[in-house]
Amino acid sequence: MTTDTGEPTLTVDELAARAGVTVRTVRFYSSKGLLPPPSIGPRRVGHYSQEHLARLALIEELQHQGMTLAAIERHLQQLPPDLSAHDLALHRAVVASWAPDAVETVTRAELERRAGRPLGEADLERLAAMSVLARTEDAFRVDPGLLPLGVQLLDVPVAHEAILAARTALIEHSRAAAHELSRLFRDAVAERDSQAVKSLSAHMQPLVVQALLTTFQRSLREELREWLAES
Structure with missing residues (x-):
């Protein structure tokens, strides 16, 4: 399923995998009103957009900063209601900029799962050039905050x-x-x-x-x- 703009949507399992959280966490945030409800497709399956993914990443970042759920709710209410996924990602980058570095070590399979797509050697080189990730002997050290933006830039026709x-x-x-x-x-x-x-x-x-x-x-x-x- 795709959105009106042609972007593919995500099931709750795909959303959780891309964000690096559990399905239970997604549903908990939704029950608290921190995530807007998904669009409902055939067979009553919920479909989530890139805006959901970006908002979920922002919520996780605010939690890492030590904010309570009530404080996060107030913070989100102060944001313009029509922010795009790109706007939310930039806002998250600003929030993360004064936090301690948060780098995770993941396998290639986990990296591709969070990226939402297969990653060839050229893709990995471009992500490394953007300081999104660094190779180790058998894994990757990745900045989860930069990964969504880095993946978007993979499709930009720049050498x-x-x-x-x-x-x-x-x-x-x-x-x-x-x-x-x-x-x-x-x-x-x-x-x-x-x-x-x-x-x-x-x-x-x-x-x-x-x-x-x-x-x-x-x-x-x-x-x-x-x-x-x-x-």
Whole structure:
């Protein structure tokens, strides 16, 4: 079954497998109103969209941050109701950006199950180039937060070399921005005690990440608009 936009839908088992949780967890979140109900198809089978998958990943991330279900419900209610799967994935990336690194070691079968598709050697190389995963001797170390975005990028018609060049450019500019912002904040709290510095860091990091993401998105849209106008 597919959605109105032609995207394939997921059964509850497929949704749970892609998200790396149990079917019981999916149904528990649904019973609490954290996940919208699925569309009902033939034989009364529930079908879930990519938005469900992205929202489930966001809920899991918020739980990893230590938020209670009540706090997660309030957080989700504050989000615009029409967010796409891509928007939800970006929001999750912002939330995860100030959390400790969460990397899991999985087999290739588990990796493909979570990706929702077979992964050839070229796919694995592209995901590794995007720092989504790293090979070990007989398994893969994968960032579950980046995996859905990485899998979406596999279908983007961009050469492997271009991905590596883009990653290098992003890292260089991100480090330069982080260095300059760190210097500014260091100067701003130079006369304060260490506890005040830690408090400022805890409050500013998510705000800075959100600001950088928003600024980058707007800049990218402007660049693409100019590029398309010239073509």
